Amino acid sequence: MRNDNFFxxxxxxxxxxDELLGCYFKPYVSKILHTYRPLVYVDCFAGKGKFEDGNPGSPLIALDILQECTSSTTMEKTEIKTYFIDLNYAEDLRQNLATYPNVEIISGCYETEIINILAGENKSNVFLYIDPYGIKAxxxxxxxxxxxxxxxxIELLxxxxxxxxxxxxxxxxxLAYDVTNVFDDLVEYESTQLDTSQNSLLELNEIAGGNYWQEIINDYKRKVINGYEAEALFVEAYCKRLRQSYRYVLNLPLRIKKGQRPKYRMIHATNHRDGxxxxxxxxxxxxxALQGIQNRGQLTLWEESPDNLSIDESDISQKILxxxxxxRxxxxxxxxLSDFFVEYGAICSTTAAKAVVANLVSLNRIELERDxxxxxxxxxxxxxxxxxxxxVSIKWVP
Ligand SMILES: C[S@@+](CC[C@H](N)C(=O)[O-])C[C@H]1O[C@@H](n2cnc3c(N)ncnc32)[C@H](O)[C@@H]1O
Incomplete structure (x- = not known):
C-alpha cells in the first residue's frame, strides 16, 4: 500500500x-557547524519532498535550513552530506529536490540502507529524522x-x-484495545498489523528493545490499569530503555485537544547535553507557532503553555526542589538542568529554570559556584x- 493520499x-x-523538526534543526545546524566536523543529515522516511498542495515536506524544510545556515555562517568551510531514503517515492524526491546541491536520494528501506550510509562517518555529527507511518521499522x-x-x-528525532x-x-x-477512539481524528497510514504468532511477539520485543512491555499488557489484561495508563507506562519504560544508549531522551507528547491524553510522541534522543x-x-x-498550528487543527501539544499559570514558577520551583x-x-x-528536563519534559525554558535556581540560591537552598x-x-x-x-556548578544544601 503506497498511501499516496498522505501527500x-x-x-x-x-x-x-515538521515545525518541531524545523525549530530545532536551525539552531542545531548553526551550533554543530562550529565543531569543525562534517554534518551528516539523514531523513530516514523522507516521503515525496513536497506535498501536492505545495507545502514543503521534511526534506525541503531541512534543505532550506541548511542553505540558510551555510550562507550565513562565518565558517570558512563546511562539510554537509544529506541523504533522503524512501521506499516508494525516490522519483518524486529526485524531482522535488533537483535544485539542491549534494543531495543523495536512496530508494529502499531505512532498516537496510542506514548502516551503509553511516559507515565510516565516525568523525561526523549525525542527525537522523525518523518519521515512519507505523512502528514496524x-x-x-x-x-x-x-x-x-x-x-x-548523534541525535535522533x-x-x-x-x-x-x-x-x-x-x-x-x-486482546481488544479499548481506546481505539484515540485514532478517530488521526488518519493512520500503513498501520502495522500483527497477530498472535511468536514472530509478532518477537517483532514487538525488537521494537521495544526488550520484553518489559509484556508486563504492562498483562496488567492491562488483568484490568489493573486502563489503556491510557498502559500507553503512558509503556512510553516511560521505552524512554528509560533508550536511556541505556542515550543519556538524554526527551519525550514530547502530542495531544489532540487541551486536557486530553497524548495521541502520540515525538522522542528526541542524544548523548549531547547541549542538544x-x-x-x-x-x-x-x-x-x-506550535499552538497556532494545533489550534487550527484542534490539536494541543501539552496541557499547559509555558505562560499558562498551571505550570508557573512555583510549580517549576517545586519540581526543581x-x-x-x-x-550532593x-x-x-x-x-x-538537562537531567531535570529528561525527568519532567520540556515544561519551561532553560532561562525560566535558571531563574528558579538563582532564586533558590538566594534562599540558601542551593549552593552555587562560578569559574x-x-x-x-x-x-x-x-x-x-x-x-x-x-x-557554573551547584549542589544541594541539605
Ligand atoms: C510519514 S511519511 C514521511 C513524511 C515526511 N517526513 C514528510 O514530512 O513529508 C512515511 C514515508 O515512509 C516511506 N516508507 C515506508 N516504509 C519505509 C521503509 N521501511 N524505509 C524507508 N521509507 C519507508 C513511505 O513511502 C512514506 O513516504
Whole structure:
C-alpha cells in the first residue's frame, strides 16, 4: 500500500512534526557547524519532498535550513552530506529536490540502507529524522548500534506512535484495545498489523528493545490499569530503555485537544547535553507557532503553555526542589538542568529554570559556584550559562 493520499494535503499533524523538526534543526545546524566536523543529515522516511498542495515536506524544510545556515555562517568551510531514503517515492524526491546541491536520494528501506550510509562517518555529527507511518521499522537494536558507533555526536528525532504499539501489543496477546477512539481524528497510514504468532511477539520485543512491555499488557489484561495508563507506562519504560544508549531522551507528547491524553510522541534522543537543552529552548521559543498550528487543527501539544499559570514558577520551583537533592556533590548546572528536563519534559525554558535556581540560591537552598567567579573588571560574576571558559556548578544544601 503506497498511501499516496498522505501527500495530497499537508495535515496539521504533519505541520506540527515538521515545525518541531524545523525549530530545532536551525539552531542545531548553526551550533554543530562550529565543531569543525562534517554534518551528516539523514531523513530516514523522507516521503515525496513536497506535498501536492505545495507545502514543503521534511526534506525541503531541512534543505532550506541548511542553505540558510551555510550562507550565513562565518565558517570558512563546511562539510554537509544529506541523504533522503524512501521506499516508494525516490522519483518524486529526485524531482522535488533537483535544485539542491549534494543531495543523495536512496530508494529502499531505512532498516537496510542506514548502516551503509553511516559507515565510516565516525568523525561526523549525525542527525537522523525518523518519521515512519507505523512502528514496524523502529528497531531498537539499530538505535543502540548508532549510539555505540562512535560518531562525534548523534541525535535522533523519532515520531513514535505509542498507541499504535499498545494496540498491536494487545492484538499479539489476543486482546481488544479499548481506546481505539484515540485514532478517530488521526488518519493512520500503513498501520502495522500483527497477530498472535511468536514472530509478532518477537517483532514487538525488537521494537521495544526488550520484553518489559509484556508486563504492562498483562496488567492491562488483568484490568489493573486502563489503556491510557498502559500507553503512558509503556512510553516511560521505552524512554528509560533508550536511556541505556542515550543519556538524554526527551519525550514530547502530542495531544489532540487541551486536557486530553497524548495521541502520540515525538522522542528526541542524544548523548549531547547541549542538544537536549537546545531542544527544550526551541520548543519553548516556538510555542506560539506550535499552538497556532494545533489550534487550527484542534490539536494541543501539552496541557499547559509555558505562560499558562498551571505550570508557573512555583510549580517549576517545586519540581526543581524535588530534583536537586540528587546533587550532593558539585555538579555542572547544565548537567543538572538537562537531567531535570529528561525527568519532567520540556515544561519551561532553560532561562525560566535558571531563574528558579538563582532564586533558590538566594534562599540558601542551593549552593552555587562560578569559574571564573569575577568579571574582567573585577566584579562578582552573575552568569548562569556555561561555555568554553565559563563553568557554573551547584549542589544541594541539605
Ligand atoms: C510519514 S511519511 C514521511 C513524511 C515526511 N517526513 C514528510 O514530512 O513529508 C512515511 C514515508 O515512509 C516511506 N516508507 C515506508 N516504509 C519505509 C521503509 N521501511 N524505509 C524507508 N521509507 C519507508 C513511505 O513511502 C512514506 O513516504
Amino acid at each position: 495530497v494535503v499537508k495535515k496539521p499533524w504533519s505541520e506540527v512534526k 523502529l528497531h531498537c537494536s539499530l538505535f543502540d548500534y548508532f549510539a555505540q558507533y562512535g560518531f562525534n555526536t 523519532i515520531n513514535f506512535n505509542s498507541f499504535g504499539f499498545i494496540r498491536e501489543a494487545c492484538r499479539v496477546f489476543g 537536549c537543552l537546545l531542544m527544550v529552548d526551541n520548543i519553548c521559543n516556538r510555542w506560539q 524535588a530534583h536537586i537533592p540528587n546533587y 556533590e558539585w555538579t555542572s548546572l547544565h548537567d543538572v 571564573p567567579p569575577f568579571t574582567e573588571t573585577g566584579r562578582a560574576a552573575t552568569y548562569m550559562t556555561e561555555g568554553r571558559n565559563k563553568k
